[in-house]
Amino acid sequence: MHALTHGDIKTAQDRIAGRIRPVTLARVDPGAIRTGHRDPLDDRPEQPCEVWLALEFMQHTGSFKARGAQNFIQAHRDAGTLPEAGVTIASGGNAGLACAWAAQQQGIPATVFLPANAPQVKVAKLRGYGADVQLVGSEYAEALAACEEFAASTGALTSHAYDHPLIAAGAGTLLEEILQQIPGLDTVLVAVGGGGLFAGVATAAQHHGIRTIAVEPENCRALNAALEAERLVDVPVDSIAGDSLGARRTSAMALHAAQQDRAHSVIVPDSEIVRARQRLWYHRRIAVEYGAATALAALTSPDQHRPDTHDRPSTWGRSYRPGNGEKVCVVLCGANTDPSDLVHRPEEH
Template sequence: MDQLTYGDIKAATERIAGHIRPVTLAPVDPLDPVGPVESVDPGAIRTADRGAEAPEVWLALEYMQHTGSFKARGAQNFIQAHREAGALPEAGVTIASGGNAGLACAWAAQQQGIPATVFLPATAPAVKVARLRSYGADVRLVGTEYAEALAACEDFAATTGALTSHAYDHPLIAAGAGTLLEEIHARLPGLDTVVVAVGGGGLFAGVATAARHHGIRTVAVEPENCRALNAAIEAGRPVDVTVDSVAADSLGARRTSAMALHAAQQDGVQSVLVPDSEIVRARQTLWDQRRVAVEHGAATALAALTAAGSAYRPAPGEKVAVVLCGANTDPGDLVP
């Protein structure tokens, strides 16, 4: 399926209502260094031209979602939709992922009372394994690379009949992610733009599809060296890209989904790239100004506003929501 519809988003919204945490929204003061200015230097902000109306910027704190990221939405929608269709096997659900998708899959399975089998390389950090098991998952450690874990997951599904989930490339996963924009739109009437980081494209595809329905522009932000969507837009088709970024742990897909590319080719979408140095700075600024510790992937969205010379700058009076999508991170590298 290359095209996601707004009907898919609406169905997901109704399906997962009451099973996920509604997003929290926090305003950004025009004088706040987190805001949309050319420089995060407070002195530059104070001396900026105040003749024009400042943009109205909000942070969507989706990192407060179950399991610490937006992935809970798609995982919940995926499992519930299969349950409604009578297509949930006794063997439950399986996935190869030690990241946010694996955590969300295990959590959603636990919520729905079905087994979850998660495959990881044997090199996976013990803390991830422990957290997966805390959600009741059967964790299988296989090989030393993700590809080996994925192959084992596929063999397990073929042998047991377990339902295979995916981190981003499935319409039910993307539609679940799109419910986030429905909530933001309902809470922020007159929203002009939503800014979202892009990895494989599940969150982007869902958000952009819902945003287009409401006449809202989507700014898709990627690290300069993790640009699967940007490269696909240039090529006109999904292509493999090099993955080399501080945000690669959550945005490091080598190829975007066809759904994400289709969404990006519609009106009202802008693709923006930001350097790692600006991602690191945006993440540190969130910590310095708000004591918020997010993943580098989440800070990538904010970097589109704070990076010097960025291709995206909110217009005077523009109402913008910046999605902070996850916080499963080690805060040890944040400067006190």
């Protein structure tokens, strides 16, 4: 396993500068999210915490994955290892879109493999980025096998949705940008699927002495389960956020990052993910995918457990409660979603 380093992330930051959109941050109105703990014996005035939203869903292709895809392709171009056949990937989700976009930006071919029953809207969007879309079989495994066969026969470079150091390092550049805008940041919350975003962000955060909270749906918890088992394990995927966070197994890089100091794992129920997504719409008119709302759900879920310490690896709880005066940033990682189920619901107060 390649152990991701902060140097990898700084290199990625220089490599993709000017090729991606810098993240936009928005501060949550004081009191909009009930957070914080007080010791009943502490008679000092309570200092409110600051909660910020990183609006990474405004990134190219609608998710953070544009960062890793751009870093992956540019690194191979710089090294002279970019083949004439271009890149290939099996993914109809955010990773496939990002790969197709980055390839188009670099002027190289992209061949994306999908099951034949993939939603037409995804196929159209991929073709809009100039990708050659190949529809194979009825499930992802068949599309992946065809992708691997294509790469072997043509020499095309195979990209991965999350389990590659260049992909994770590109994702980690997000934390560096957040720090430029929030000096003194204490904690960052990030949703975890396969673990590329978490591995990158947690590695950068560790370097700067910042706490990272990995948030997963309770029925889609590949990283949380790996921490408990102390090894990579397969988990069932049964969550409303499974379309973007539905990896059956996390990456070795993500597990390594989660086992470091100041990294913690939280799981949240689907009902709280739905509620967090609705809150973002009602209070901010922000429409994100369920995977992005998962990170916020750790702050808005009812508090069920609090750790003894913030500073050792743990798999505690179903929520995160900042302390007095804590500066917190929640990464809203993607918005490739159908917002129609948000618009017609009664307003929540």
